[in-house]
Amino acid sequence: MLEFFAENLPNIIIGAIVFGIFAAVVIKIIRDHKNHKTSCSCGCDGCPSSGICHRD
């Protein structure tokens, strides 16, 4: 078991980082969707109509 970890340590660490980032991104997308945040590239913070999409 320990041998397996020792041999695959780089794979485990890099894999965990990659999947951690992927999971964080997916969670953010789902959370944004639930908060009615669109994925538009207009820069919603500065959009004069942002209140229409981002109702609190």
Place this chain on the structure above:
Amino acid sequence: MSIKIALAGNPNSGKTTLFNDLTGSSQHVGNWPGVTVEKKEGRLKGHNDVIIQDLPGIYSLSPYTLEEVVSRQYLVNEKPDAIIDIVDGTNIERNLYLTTQLLELGIPTVIAVNMIDVVRKSGDVINIRKLGEALGCEVVETSALKGTGSREAAERAIALAKKPVMANISVPSVFNGSVEHAIAHIEESIEGKVDARYLRWYAIKLFERDEKVIEELKLDIVLMEHLEEHIVACEKELDDDAESIITNQRYAYIAKLVQTAVKKKHTGQKLSLSDRIDRVVTNRILALPIFALVMFCVYYISISTVGAIVTDWTNDTLFGEMIVGNLNGWFESVNVAPWLSGLIVNGIIAGVGAVIGFVPQMLILFLMLSILEDVGYMARVAFIMDRIFRRFGLSGKSFIPMLISSGCGVPGVMACRTIENERDRRMTIMTTTFIPCGAKMPIIAMFAGALFGGSGLVATSAYFIGVASVIISGVILKKTRAFAGEAAPFVMELPAYHVPSAKNVFHSTWERGWSFIRRAGTIILASSVILWFLQGFGFVDGAFQMVEDNNNSILAAIGNVIAPIFTPVGFGNWKATVATFTGLIAKENVVGTFGVLYGLSEVAEDGAEIWSNLAADYTPLTAYSFMLFNLLCAPCFAAIGAIKREMNNAKWTWAAIGYLCGYAYVIAFIVYQLGKLFAGGGFGVGTVFAIAAVISLVYLLLRKNRYGEYGEYLPERKVTANA
């Protein structure tokens, strides 16, 4: 208890610039009227208890346009503690019309005479003391663009808001004679029925027979008849209708006021610099060629010259050599499994890197569009387009959402709500996403670079095909029952040209660029990981495993089922099909998908051109057809969501998506089939259908309009100007 201060004023008088200055916000500022379509809130810097409310620009407090309704509802119903009325000092007569109405609301008001630097430069003098005395309120000089005076205006508004409410009320004597007499009678009659502060305003609105106010107050019929007697007596005496009487007396009052408080250097017919420029750029003959030339330069510089150099460096050197090269070497040294290094290099970096690679080109494009917007040229474009649109029965009002759509389709679709005519609004919602948004730019830049030698013409053609598609669709749809009718009138004030503000320009550019980068790091990254998995795994000899050739992958199997639909338009391969569909998530995902599917990084390692694998799979004709289809078809899900919200009807939403996809398919089909014929590809069944499609399109464009103004069928209708 917080203090609410409303920023009110005419369109394009600088409210949002002042708002940003006071609150430190970064609201989009545009040098054309109608940028703010709904109110926006922020807290005054250094005063957490002071809320500043940016209202849409309005010319009056009538309830006719959406902006007026939003502003009026806020001022009357939400009852702010003070108003900062932003008056454009270069156009003071017209701006004071709203000022007189705001003062009648009885809310403590500070007048901010904005653009005072321009007023001084032109040699005019505004005596703010006299102005303040006559209007009975405080007046300060401001230059929102230069950040002067805005703080003083806010401090004075806070001081006024802290005083007892009735202590601040001083309404100027705008009306006289029988009008004032009638209004005074109305005030007496409704006293106690409305908030004492708003008494004067309600009385004037009742005199004008404002339907919304009559509906709101629900006065009994006897009282209404009594008030009507006073109004009718006035109308008889002055031989005019009540609304016009009020308007005329307001203007007479303002004229007198301006005479005493404003000294103009040039009172004659001398043309200003803006007028002289407009004589050329809005010239009946020269306007369109100048616009075409300007847009060509914008796209040429951003796609072919400066932008291309920076993008090539980002793609080839930064991603290709530095990131991928070093990462591959490091992965080998630490013995990372091939599938994991493949996921990172060929999946994430290829997908995200492909999109990020186009950021320099996008930033330069947005920088130039922001400059054009801030200088005031884009407002002229709306005016120029109105002249063209009107000829085809469309309104120039439809061009404002299209201007916004060149940044992003979502606010573009939303801006359609300022179009009062429902048929025109629906039609604009359906067509506004034809204009290539920022997210479509990488698709254009990718094909322009990979197959057209970075030609600026390809990019410019994408913009003008978008505009032409709006016109073609407008002409076709206007002849159908659902959209028939006269074009709504379009009145827009052209702002004076000014040197662009570096702050506004860089802020607008960065805002768009940053959100693009942010999206690459979220939705594009997630899509790239999923795509990498789907294109890297499949069934070989009945077993599910990693595949050497992505043509054997799950993604290829799915794509190959749908791909034949696109064979007649020239790109019936699974990779293009998949990219078209992933483009619905976000349009830049088309490029990210190609990055994953064509192994962007592997090519870069060899030192070859980054998109040469892609170029090998396409001819210029199929590439152009693919580009056209993806530019004109249904927009991304975010924009489709905006269409759904604005249409507020599932049938119309599906009709819009269906129309966009159908139109894109027909145009791409015609271009591909006829292009193939002219390129010596021979005459085939496809050519026959393409010619039939052209004939049908010409028929739809030229056929007589058989519907009247309200969509009624007129079989014997004589052809009029609208036909």
